[in-house]
Amino acid sequence: MSLRTPVARLSTRASPVQISRFAATPTSTLRQHQHLQQHGAARRRMATVPPVTQDAKGSKGPTAMVFMNMGGPSTTDEVGDFLSRLFSDGDLIPLGRMQNYLGRFISVRRTPKIQKQYAEIGGGSPIRKWSEHQAAEMCKILDEISPATAPHKPYVAFRYANPLTEDMYARLFEDGFGKGRGGRAVAFTQYPQYSCSTTGSSLNELWKWRSRLEGKRADEDNNNGVAEADGSITWSVIDRWPVHPGLVEAFARNIEATLKEYPAEVRDKVVLLFSAHSLPMSVVNRGDPYPAEVAATVYAVMQRLGMRNPYRLVWQSQVGPSAWLGAQTSDTVANYIKKGQKELVLVPIAFTSDHIETLFELDKEIIAEAEELGGDVRRVESLNGSKVFIRALADIAKEHLESGLACSKQMGLRCPACTSERCAESKRFFAGMQERL
């Protein structure tokens, strides 16, 4: 019962979400954003935007809702920069002291191959389109269900592609947040399950830019950069939401839609393969919480589906020679087909929009290979524009704003074998925001 209540509420309240309205305007939104980026500095100097320090008119708003994700190149021209940033990220791919040099070297070598992959999926990643859509639509729902913190303003901050964290921060300033004017912002990770490689990296990047643009470095006065920054933005973090009932419902509905494509007599025999991006074993063994949280999502979705199908959690996108967590998605598909289990459904379970790993790796590589082996393998649609999902995002945000918490208890705990001082500082900073909430 408890799992279904939010969904029942959802179906009556989701009507304001008008996908068609948004879908008609992405180009203009994009143009507007490019304009903002180019002229942001000039506009900031003019200071025509009123301050947004929370006042007493019954609302604590406006509230900036910042969607954090890895991002992807919107065009093939952006692939080089995207890969260069990705391989330079020591939180994602630890290459040691030679990180910047090695990262650039690897990215230059891989760019042509990856450009081809993006060309094959339509010339770029749709993740920016979906992220901006999800953020905008969520904010509309939030304005209704959380008037105390309205208006809610949508932002996107990608780790490796435009809009980058620094672009997002510039937009916050343009819109009247921070720089002595205070204001409230929520860093909302779009990875449902927490990994130091994903959400952790985005938070470290946000902390870095916040320190550069709005505060002294924490080590200067040993106050975590929180107390001294009068009029700086007050941040809180939604750092994980692996089993939120709305998320689970959104996954379950998309899975049910795919299962319905199979004839009734084989439907319950289809094997569900929940596929998540793998991690190097060095990260798993350091104590990264991601594998356990992904497993929690999978189990919650299977419970919602009544355990009607056999399933496995498998791991994709392994690169390089080191050991990664398995079983691997590609091997699993091939092995099951060879064992005679031809009906398989792939469920991307750790990412909420389409990206190269669904549109190319699953659709064009794994499913194509499976067809050659005689398999009947289909992929569940990514959450993308799912109204159930966007409503879930709004519910998660509302619960967070009402909780008055800077972040989860779990976020404050570093991995047992973590040696990154950047991680320690960043966690201390965000947890320290509690005193300003």
Add this chain to the structure above:
Amino acid sequence: MSLRTPVARLSTRASPVQISRFAATPTSTLRQHQHLQQHGAARRRMATVPPVTQDAKGSKGPTAMVFMNMGGPSTTDEVGDFLSRLFSDGDLIPLGRMQNYLGRFISVRRTPKIQKQYAEIGGGSPIRKWSEHQAAEMCKILDEISPATAPHKPYVAFRYANPLTEDMYARLFEDGFGKGRGGRAVAFTQYPQYSCSTTGSSLNELWKWRSRLEGKRADEDNNNGVAEADGSITWSVIDRWPVHPGLVEAFARNIEATLKEYPAEVRDKVVLLFSAHSLPMSVVNRGDPYPAEVAATVYAVMQRLGMRNPYRLVWQSQVGPSAWLGAQTSDTVANYIKKGQKELVLVPIAFTSDHIETLFELDKEIIAEAEELGGDVRRVESLNGSKVFIRALADIAKEHLESGLACSKQMGLRCPACTSERCAESKRFFAGMQERL
């Protein structure tokens, strides 16, 4: 709400469970059982026990409830045989064609060391005592809440210690099950989370003895050994129950009791370390479902606890030179203490009774080392005689008996990279029992 309902029911119904009554009689129970083992063959020949084929008197009983677990040596004299069986089990420790030879060699070499460990925890494993207690008490509750399948008769079948699977089967015959007299038995794994190394191994062993004692081998007539065995025992399997609300409640209450030992001001800062037996990466990468199901248990327990404490899922008892799943419990404890996090609570999450891994490895090794580092590390009591837990077992059994299912959908699915024909046959046999239910 849904999580708490069964517990509310529980507290009113658990009164028949009288631990003190049992605690006073383990020796006599044991003696009685030894007697049964010695004289079983003679008694079978006398055939004084009436047949138990299910009749029409309103009950489908009697029902044999067989608790499967790995077991442990009750005395130090049994350590050698225990280790020899353990290292000879290719489902647990795959050593290839030399399995029997190597297994015996390793066990002989390790016996003195392990004997010392058992001596330090009181001269033997308490797992037989707890298993017989849990099974007996559960059957009393089942007789009340599931009269349709009463009477329920408790049995224990250990994989590596007495009572072995063949001993249990002999007792079933003595008690009037099988051998042309039919009867109904439930193989109830006492591992909440399924691994091919644990529950899978026990089921393969059960299938082996069932084939030897009651049926033709499946490969003889290609009917899975199900149809031909007229009057043989009808088996069904409770193969996993990682997030059953009663199990979760039992864990949560024991954790709360341990947290209460800490002063109120530090209680919410204590880090919970859920510790489960690790698996070799070769087993993880084969697609074993255990790590994901353990993670599901952990998340469910944390939700029940309101996410008030930071936590990690960690893995213990790694042996040998090959790669195992981490982070390791012992390293994690040491790392956190070195980072200044001194209050840690260890929660054994994948085993329901005390055993060498709790009483020796956690209590005498890891906690002792932690104290030397200045840590304040405590261990949550194992479920052992928990009335909440035993009531959960009864609820799980009742739901299974009412479901009419031979096993879960998930049990029928082999691991993607499994090459064991024994596994394939065993799974086919138990799933095939569906036609007799």
